[in-house]
Structures are given as structure tokens and as C-alpha cells.
Ligand SMILES: Nc1ncnc2c1ncn2[C@@H]1O[C@H](COP(=O)(O)OP(=O)(O)O)[C@@H](O)[C@H]1O
């Protein structure tokens with residue numbers, strides 16, 4: 001990995017000493033090289049770059065993040081205590097700073113036809129299983145952070161389901177970040193492939209030990225075969241000092257169903273890109289989102305849902321609670337191709353502002369090129385209704401608790417789409433805690 | 442229990458209450474009647490501490506305490522309760538959670554132990570029966586999508602649960618059919634006690650057939666212009682508010 005990158009991201013790709021380029025299958029090394037060139041060919045997005053108009057990379061670049069170059073091996077299963085969700089029974093895969101940690105993972109009994117675990121481990125054991133699957137969905141011309149992830153592609157999470165396999169308990173992917181002396185960036189690559197008719201629930205969590213400074217640049221590739229069903233709960237609770245990037249690339253065959261619930265509570269700066277491509281008719285994609293942006297926190301969402309074939313349904317329903325000097329960006333694009341008749345899409349972004357100094361830039365867009373479609377979008381930016389607050393207070397409930405109850409009521413619509421009661425409780429509690437310490441102005 | 446003297450209040454810069462005198466003793470039930478727009482709800486809101494109602498003169502004391510300087514929740518914690526004319530919908534706020542938060546806030550403020558989940562549930566099931574309300578109500582969001590009648594019954598249900606010392610029922614009868622009216626009235630009557638006072642605000646005397654008041658007041662243009670026994674309500678019904686207004690003007 002030589003050659004200087006002209007855009008400030010050199011250190012993200014400085015060679016990992018344990019795994020010099022060339023280790024692993026040739027095809028993967030070729031892909032890394034192509035991605036590196038793509039990184040090199042791009043300049044750093046600025047406020048003039050349409051996708052980055054409201055989101056500055058300055059703070060991120062100033063940190064001088066360098067690639068994680070050592071594995072954390074000192075962690076014991078006990079260290080996970082504070083992170084596990086009581087009552088959540090799962091097949092658990094743990095990554096630490098982007099690397100699979102088998103000693104912390106509890107895969108449990110898996111039916112035949114399910115492969116679960118670390119990406120690197122599978123690359124070493126059976127590279128051919130991944131050759132036609134890895135780095136497929138994301139496409140050829142990769143945007144900067146995807147290209148960076150691909151150029152450094154090394155480890156991550158993998159779940160492969162053969163056709164018609166069903167898993168009853170959820171899979172829980174815990175991405176744990178542990179602070180290092182120097183600010184580090186981890187770039188995990190996750191691959192989820194469901195064969196025709198397979199069904200699964202995936203709970204994906206980003207957590208940290210302590211409030212350290214680090215960056216996560218994760219990429220997920222998800223491919224759903226015909227009739228496959230995936231419920232995907234995503235809970236971003238990074239350290240309050242962290243930077244977080246996620247690119248989720250979803251490909252759906254005919255009649256498949258995907259529901260993603262995106263909960264964003266942590267990190268000081270977080271950007272999530274959700275990209276959906278329908279490959280067959282009558283597929284359904286339901287994207288739900290809840291974000292809290294507190295003081296000096298940025299939550300940035302970009303949705304790109306392309307109805308390129310007829311008769312698919314998509315829902316984009318994002319809600320935000322902003323307080324202090326919190327900022328959020330919602331940039332949602334739903335496009336319908338000329339032949340994609342009977343497309344059905346509804347996009348909504350609603351924001352509850354608890355302070356004067358919070359700010360949200362919301363930009364839902366529909367690009368419709370077919371005539372027989374049902375598409376809608378709506379956006380609101382509002383405050384707590386005084387009569388609601390008065391009603392609660394007139395019942396003896398203090399103003400701060402009443403505000404929290406109303407915020408949780410607002411958030412509840414999204415929280416209830418999470419797959420498990422234990423998870424819903426966990427998220428409600430976390431939202432409540434954050435609001436409790438939120439300044440009221 | 443409640444003593445209001447010379448109360449004047451503005452809403453949106455306009456004077457609505459114009460020197461209101463009114464007092465209620467322990468265990469008494471007072472009816473306030475008056476034409477639309479006479480200030481009945483404004484009076485109820487001023488007593489409960491709603492923002493945006495500017496008191497310019499007069500006083501209101503509750504068991505000797507100055508009500509007007511207290512926050513709405515503090516008034517509720519002292520034992521004041523307002524059954525809203527238009528109960529507010531709280532989408533996403535679970536009814537059980539709401540009721541528990543309300544009851545425990547009040548108990549806590551009084552230095553009494555909060556109820557645990559089991560005894561709380563037992564208590565609300567008991568109160569639900571009194572108002573002929575279905576259990577399923579507990580799982581729903583507060584007032585969200587409730588019918589008019591359900592909303593009014595939910596108000597009285599909350600009153601039954603919170604056991605206030607002074608309850609103000611603001612047109613709890615409006616929009617109820619005769620059966621619902623009877624249920625609500627039975628609920629209210631079940632709560633009558635020598636320690637609990639009530640102010641029943643109504644536009645029609647119909648409700649007073651079910652809830653017998655000790656005193657009836659007539660409110661017109663922000664002032665009590667007439668007080669009397671039950672027969673005053675019947676007289677009003679017969680002669681209409683025009684009669685009172687004419688007298689009010691003359692007074
Ligand atoms: N929020 C408000 N802003 C301005 N005027 C109001 C407001 N609320 C009530 N009013 C006015 O105050 C007067 C009394 O209203 P209200 O107390 O609701 O009467 P009632 O309950 O007796 O029908 C009416 O003229 C009404 O228009």
C-alpha cells in the first residue's frame with residue numbers, strides 16, 4: 001500500500017503490519033488495489049459537494065486517525081457484562097476495533113446452512129465462499145468512505161444463509177471499540193447474504209468501553225434472495241467522543257422483505273448512508289430511524305432508495321429529537337425508474353426540537369419517472385405542544401418528567417419496530433437517560 | 442378549602458375574568474353555569490395554573506396556600522384536579538405508564554411511599570370497573586383515538602385514581618349520550634365524600650339531575666352574577682341565559 005493519497009486519508013490505509021497486502025486471495029487483493037486507486041482519484045468532499053453540503057469533514061480530518069494496527073486480546077468475557085442487554089438471547093458475534101473476537105463470541109447452535117462469524121476467518125478457511133459475494137453490491141465506482149473501507153478490507157462480520165434456512169433466535173453483532181493511545185480508525189466490513197426464502201433477525205450494535213476518541217467506518221453489504229426476510233435492528237451507541245460512519249448497501253430480490261430500524265444515539269459525529277436496490281418485483285424495504293442529537297452532536301442520514309423495477313414498496317420513516325446545540329441532517333432520495341410502475345413509497349422525517357439552538361436540515365426528495373405510482377413525502381420540525389405539557393403537569397407530573405414522557409412518546413413509534421422486548425426496553429432506557437441529562441434550552 | 446377573591450385574568454391581552462369571587466368548603470359540590478364564552482374554562486385553567494393566563498388582580502387560596510404562585514404540578518400534588526373540557530391526546534404515551542407516573546409523582550410529593558407495579562395494577566383495575574371502562578384502555582396511548590365519551594370517562598377515571606381534594610369538572614357532560622352521562626355521574630357520585638369538594642362546570646342543567654350540587658353559581662362575562670340553590674339551575678333552564686345576561690347588564 002504505497003503512494004501518497006492527496007486527500008488526507010493516507011493514514012487510514014497505512015499498511016497493517018500483521019497483514020501486508022498480498023495475503024489472502026488474489027481476487028481480494030485486486031479489489032483492494034482498485035479501491036485504493038478510487039480513493040486516490042477523489043478529493044475530500046467539501047460543502048460544495050452536494051452530498052456533504054451540511055456536514056463538514058474538518059473535525060474528522062483534524063484527528064489524524066490511523067488504521068488500527070494491533071488486535072486487542074486482553075479482553076475477557078466478563079468485560080462484556082456492562083454491554084450485554086439483559087434478557088436478550090442471541091447468537092452473539094463480537095468484534096473489537098473492527099476485528100473478530102472469537103473468545104468473546106458465543107455463536108451457539110446453528111442449523112445446517114448457516115455460516116456465522118468473522119470475515120477474515122472465513123476468507124482464510126474458504127475464500128471461494130466469498131468470491132462472488134464480497135464487494136459485489138457496492139458497485140464499481142465507490143464513494144470515498146466505501147472505497148476507503150474496501151481498500152483496507154481485512155475483517156468484519158459475516159452471515160451466510162443457504163436457501164430456506166431460518167434462524168429463530170436473533171444474531172447479535174456487537175462492534176466494541178476500545179480506545180488506544182493514538183486515535184484509531186477501524187473499518188469493519190460486514191457481509192450478510194440470505195438465500196432464497198431464508199429468514200433471520202440481525203441486531204447490530206456499536207458500543208464502546210469508556211468515552212474514548214476513535215473512528216468507525218463500517219460498511220455492510222446485504223443481499224436478500226427471493227422471498228427472503230431480514231429484520232435488522234441497528235443501534236449506534238458509540239462513545240460520546242467518537243466519529244461514526246456507516247454505509248449500508250442493500251440488494252433485494254423479488255418478494256424479499258427487509259426492515260431496518262436505525263437507532264442513532266451515540267458519537268459526536270455520525271453519518272449513515274442507506275442504499276437500497278431492488279432487483280426483483282414485489283420486494284419491500286422498510287427503513288425506520290430514530291436519532292437523538294444533543295449538544296455539539298451531529299447525526300447525518302442519507303437515504304438512496306431506487307425503485308428500478310415495478311411493484312416494490314418502500315417506507316422511510318425517520319424521527320429525530322434535538323437538544324442543546326445538536327444538529328441533524330436528513331437527506332432522503334427515493335427514485336422511481338420509468339418502468340417501475342406500481343411503485344409504492346412513503347418517506348417521512350419528523351423532528352422534535354427541544355432547544356432554540358438545535359438545528360436540522362431536512363431534504364426529502366422524490367424523483368419519479370413512472371406515471372402509475374403511489375409516492376409521498378413529508379417533513380415536520382416542531383416543538384413540544386404546550387397543551388400536552390400542561391395536561392401532564394396538571395396530573396402532578398413535574399415539567400422535566402413530562403417533557404421526557406412526551407419525547408419518549410414521540411420516539412415510541414420507532415422503538416416499537418425493534419424486534420425484541422428486551423431491546424425496546426434497552427433503547428427506551430437509553431433515550432430516557434440522555435434526555436434526563438439534556439439541557440432544556 | 443378554596444377561596445377566590447376579586448380575581449381578574451387576561452387571555453391574549455383580553456380581560457376574561459373580571460373580579461370573580463367564589464369559595465368552596467370541604468365536601469361541597471358547587472355548580473358553575475354560564476353561557477359559552479363567559480369564562481368558565483378560563484377560570485378552571487387559571488386555578489390549575491395553565492401558562493398564558495395572566496392574573497392581574499385578586500387572589501386564590503387553597504387550604505390557606507396561595508395557589509397562584511404554584512406550578513401546575515404543585516397544585517395537583519396539593520390535591521387539585523381538573524377534568525378537561527377537551528382532554529388532550531398524547532400519542533405514544535402509554536396510559537398505564539402515564540397513570541403510574543401521575544400517581545407516584547403525587548405520592549412522592551406528599552412523602553408517601555410509591556406504589557409498586559402489582560399494587561398499582563390492582564388499584565387501577567378496581568377503578569376501571571367503577572367507570573365501566575375496558576382493560577384494553579390501559580394499553581393504549583393517553584386519549585389518542587379515544588371517542589368523545591371515552592375521553593370524558595378517562596378523565597373521571599384519573600380523578601378516581603388520584604383522589605383529589607378538589608376536583609373541577611369542566612363540561613364533563615358535553616358530548617355524552619344519556620347512558621354515558623349516567624356512568625360518569627355515578628363515577629363522580631361514588632367519589633363524593635365529606636373531605637372532597639367539587640366544582641362542576643356545565644352549560645346545561647341536565648347533569649345536575651345526576652350530580653346534586655349544594656350551590657349553583659351563574660358566571661357571566663367573567664363574574665359570578667348569581668348564586669343560589671338547585672332551583673337556580675332550573676330557572677336558568679326555563680328562562681335561558683338571555684334572562685341572566687339582561688340582569689347581568691343591569692347589575
Ligand atoms: N387562548 C385564548 N386566546 C384568546 N382568547 C381566548 C383563549 N381562550 C379563551 N379565550 C376567550 O375567552 C373567553 C372565555 O372563554 P372560555 O373560558 O373558554 O369560556 P367558556 O368555557 O365559558 O365557554 C372567550 O371569549 C374566548 O374566546
Ligand SMILES: [Mg+2]
Pocket residue numbers: 481482483526611612
Ligand atoms: Mg369551556
